[in-house]
Every structure is written in C-alpha cells, then in structure tokens.
Amino acid sequence: MDRSPARLRRDAREPARRARGAVTSKPPARPSRLRLWLRRRRGLARPAGLGLLGAGALLATVLAVMAADPYGRLAALWDSTADIGASAGLKVQEVVLEGSRNTPHELVREALSVRRGDPILAFDPQAAxxxxxxxxxxxxxxVQRLLNGTIRVKLDERNPFAIWQxxxxxxxxxxxxxxxxxxxxxxxxxxxxxxxxRANEGAAAMIxxxxxxxxxxxxxEALVRVAGRRWNLVLRNKAEVLLPEGQEEAAILRLAELQAKQAxxxxxxxxxxxxxxxxxVLRLPQAAAPAGPDPALQRVRNGRG
Known part of the structure; x- marks a missing residue:
C-alpha cells in the first residue's frame, strides 16, 4: 500500500474539497412563469381534446340512429328540442301563402297542420x-321554415283546361x-x-x-270519345262529325276546306x-222521322259506335 508523503497530502485535502463542492453547488433552477403557464395549458388541452372526441362520437351515434329510424327513437328527443326552442322564442308567428288562386284555403291549413304560437322546430316542411x-x-x-317565425308556402297550381262529362x-x-x-x-x-x-286522357291534343x-x-260544342279509340265532334246545330281513328288532323283540315268553300x-x-x-257521307234530316235522336247517332254519342 502506497503511503508516500504525497499520497497522504492528497488524501488529507480530499474531504475539504468535497465539503467546498457541496457548499458551492447551485440549487436546482426554479421554473419560470412561462413554463408553468405552458404546463397548465398542456394539462387543460388533453381534457378538451377528449371532450371533442366524445362530442364527435355522440354526433356519429345520433346520425346513425337517425339513419336507422329517423321517426322512431329520436321522436322524443326532437320534441324536447322543439320545446326548448319554443321556450327560447322560436315559435310560428305567421304563414305566408303565395300562388293560391283556386286551391281552397281550408285544405291548405289542414295540410300545413300548424298554428300561430306552435314551436317552429316541430314543423316539418317536407311532410307539409x-x-x-x-x-x-x-x-x-x-315550403320553407324560417327561424324568424315565418313559414313560407308557394304553390304551383294546375290550370283549368276543359270540362269532362x-x-x-x-x-x-x-x-x-x-x-x-x-x-x-x-x-x-x-x-x-x-x-x-277516357275522354280526359287525349283531350288536350284534340282541343x-x-x-x-x-x-x-x-x-x-263538344268532343265525344267513342269506344276509347276515336273522336266525334258535336256541333252547335246538333250535327255530328265522325272523325277517322288516328287521322283526326287530316279530317279537320278537310272539314275546314269544306266549310270555306261550301259552308x-x-x-x-x-x-x-x-x-x-x-x-x-252526309246524313240529311228525314222529314217523316219522329222528333228525337237518331238511334244510330245515339249509340255513337254514348260511346258504343
């Protein structure tokens, strides 16, 4: 074992050096305010992210239920939402109707099934x-549902075209x-x-x-459909014009020429x-015939000729 004077002097100085090092070492640095703020933000970010993920999962579940049964499982939820909206002031204030000339207003009211003061979110425009x-x-x-309380209805009506007997x-x-x-x-x-x-089916083309x-x-005076196949014209003087099946245009042109030349x-x-x-072929009235319709023409008028 080396016990030389130099080694003994080093061993004697070692405890003092360790003591000085322990005294002079710096205490651990205290985190700054910025680092503390960032740590708190990171701590809050995780719950917020989890909350967003939870909301997304809930929305996906709701959409899936709506797709599977839009009028069943969510009916109570939708009614509750409509009631909440009504309590917040989302109520029907007025109904604006446009384009109604011949449609009875009582039928429109029945179809809409809504009154002033009803929750506007409970009104279904598609069903109406x-x-x-x-x-x-x-x-x-x-049909439009506006959140200012207005329901706007615009009708495109059918136009009266003819009378069908x-x-x-x-x-x-x-x-x-x-x-x-x-x-x-x-x-x-x-x-x-x-x-x-079936006179209603082809009336527009003939008219x-x-x-x-x-x-x-x-x-x-009238157009008569015969056996669902062809047409006769009843004139105002009660004469009848028998038109060929499928050749009505040529026959009417011929009739117009005869009228222009011979009245x-x-x-x-x-x-x-x-x-x-x-x-x-012209059929003249018979002076000896009793008053009343010709049986042959009567059959044509009744659609059997």
Missing part, C-alpha cells in the same frame, strides 16, 4: 309539402286530364267540353288541333262522316 301536393289543384309545393258527372280537368274540381264549374268561365270514358282551325272550332257546317245536317279518306 307532401300533404299539399295531395290536393288536386296543387301541381308542386315549396262521364255519364252525368261533370269535372274540371287540367291539360294532363287530371280532375281538379267537381263543383262550382261555372266559376272558371267557358271551357271546352269532352264527353265519354289544340281544333284551335288551329277557328272556323271549325267556333262551331264545335258545310252551317247546313241542316244530322251527320258528316269523314271516316273514309276518299268519301264524304
């Missing part, structure tokens, strides 16, 4: 639109042949008259065709038969 479009006069409906029942129809009214027929002014089963020949159209439609005739393209 579907109910409105079930009204015969309404072609399409647009089937048996003894009269109805107003539009161009598409849809029945829109069966009462107050005189409120819509003079309209063309179409008669017979448009007649309107191209004014001299003929002005003398027509055929103003003659006292019972019937004008145009069903054969190369022949014109």
């Amino acid at each position: 639109r579907e109910r409105l479009e079930m009204i015969p006069w309404v072609r399409t409906a647009h 089937q048996d003894r029942h009269f109805s107003i129809i539009d161009r598409e042949g849809k029945v829109v009214e069966s009462a107050s027929l005189g409120a819509f002014g003079p309209l063309p008259l179409v008669v017979g089963p 448009d065709l007649l309107r191209t020949q004014r001299e003929v159209n002005d003398r027509v 055929l439609l103003d003659r006292p005739l019972v019937a004008i038969d145009l069903r054969l393209p190369d022949k014109l």
